[in-house]
Amino acid sequence: MEKPLREAWYAVLWSDDLTRSLHSRVVLNTLILLFRKENGDPAALLDVCPHRCAPLSRGKLKGDEVECGYHGLVFDGNGRCTANPHGGIPKAAQVRRFPVLDRYGVIWIWTGNPHRADPAALPNYSYLNDDNHRTLKDSLNIKASYELVVDNLMDASHAQYVHAGFFKTEAAQNVRQKTWRDKNTIHNHYITPSRSVPPSFAGFLPSEVKVVDYYIEFRWEPPSLLSNTTAVVAAGRPREEAVEKIGTHLVTPETETTCQYFFAHSRTFAQGDATVDRNISNWQRTGFQEQDEPMIEAVQQVRHRFPELTQNPVLLSIDAGPVQVQRVLQELRKLEEA
Ligand code: FES
Ligand SMILES: [Fe+2]
Numbered sequence: 001m002e003k004p005l006r007e008a009w010y011a012v013l014w015s016d017d018l019t020r021s022l023h024s025r026v027v028l029n030t031l032i033l034l035f036r037k038e039n040g041d042p043a044a045l046l047d048v049c050p051h052r053c054a055p056l057s058r059g060k061l062k063g064d065e066v067e068c069g070y071h072g073l074v075f076d077g078n079g080r081c082t083a084n085p086h087g088g089i090p091k092a093a094q095v096r097r098f099p100v101l102d103r104y105g106v107i108w109i110w111t112g113n114p115h116r117a118d119p120a121a122l123p124n125y126s127y128l129n130d131d132n133h134r135t136l137k138d139s140l141n142i143k144a145s146y147e148l149v150v151d152n153l154m155d156a157s158h159a160q161y162v163h164a165g166f167f168k169t170e171a172a173q174n175v176r177q178k179t180w181r182d183k184n185t186i187h188n189h190y191i192t193p194s195r196s197v198p199p200s201f202a203g204f205l206p207s208e209v210k211v212v213d214y215y216i217e218f219r220w221e222p223p224s225l226l227s228n229t230t231a232v233v234a235a236g237r238p239r240e241e242a243v244e245k246i247g248t249h250l251v252t253p254e255t256e257t258t259c260q261y262f263f264a265h266s267r268t269f270a271q272g273d274a275t276v277d278r279n280i281s282n283w284q285r286t287g288f289q290e291q292d293e294p295m296i297e298a299v300q301q302v303r304h305r306f307p308e309l310t311q312n313p314v315l316l317s318i319d320a321g322p323v324q325v326q327r328v329l330q331e332l333r334k335l336e337e338a
Helices: 146-153 156-162 170-174 274-305 317-337
Strands: 009-014 023-027 030-036 042-046 060-062 065-067 081-083 100-103 106-110 134-142 176-182 185-196 211-221 225-234 243-255 258-267
Touching: 009 023, 009 030, 009 243, 009 258, 023 243, 030 106, 042 100, 134 274, 146 211, 146 225, 146 243, 146 258, 146 274, 146 317, 156 274, 170 185, 176 317, 185 317, 211 317, 258 274
Parallel strands: none
Antiparallel strands: 009 106, 023 030, 030 042, 060 065, 100 106, 134 258, 176 185, 185 211, 211 225, 225 243, 243 258
């Protein structure tokens, strides 16, 4: 597995989960302390006290400051030591601060050089917390490299096998896949013309519509941020008339062999329908946790045990998405290392 990019924004929590307590997360092998200040702004520091390396998350949040739970040094939201109950404040008593953003209902941290943290570089996920969408969010901790989760998402063909109960269809034989790069964004689209209405859209199209064109459109942006729009329209009608839903997949590397996977489902139809909510949550739990996760973790274990077999994998046409993603990552990695 290649090193993840450092000069990047990573999702670290859903905004609703960042409260006035101390939260500890691992991102790129680094312990991160997160908390919300009294004015609601997020703060992110290294979760390590510079005195004896106690995790600051074992301390206390007092106003906008954190008191270390071991010997009481106090740090503000910028990592500056503001009090030492045992004497003067040593110059070295400083904790690394991470640029942090609360945007689109997600807490993001920048793991690279803080001077290069550019909020404008964050892709647009405004649908996640606008009023036009009903969004259901969840997350999983996966015991596999973040790359394996991204590979899985950039290859929708696995749905016919891993998620056969939800998606298996004869119509898969007619899928047309198109993958292309636009700057550093990879688009991976699947179009199935003239097929029956997919079960998840049944009841949300005019009753006379029995045959549809079905679109699945994935977008990947560095480092590991994806969304996929699924759209259905009466066969032959323009794509713009389609009923749509959007999946979001934000994958954050923790260690070489674990990652945090944040996912969401946003829809414009049946917004107040609790049964639809339940069906979607069931799909997310069953599909992602009981079907994707065990397969991805099994692949991780085999790759760990037989690293030599990962060098020259057989490539299939369905791998176009993951291959293009790897190409962009390699280029960006080189720029980081230059
Ligand atoms: S380890 Fe934090 S004050 Fe001693
Ligand atoms: Fe899947």
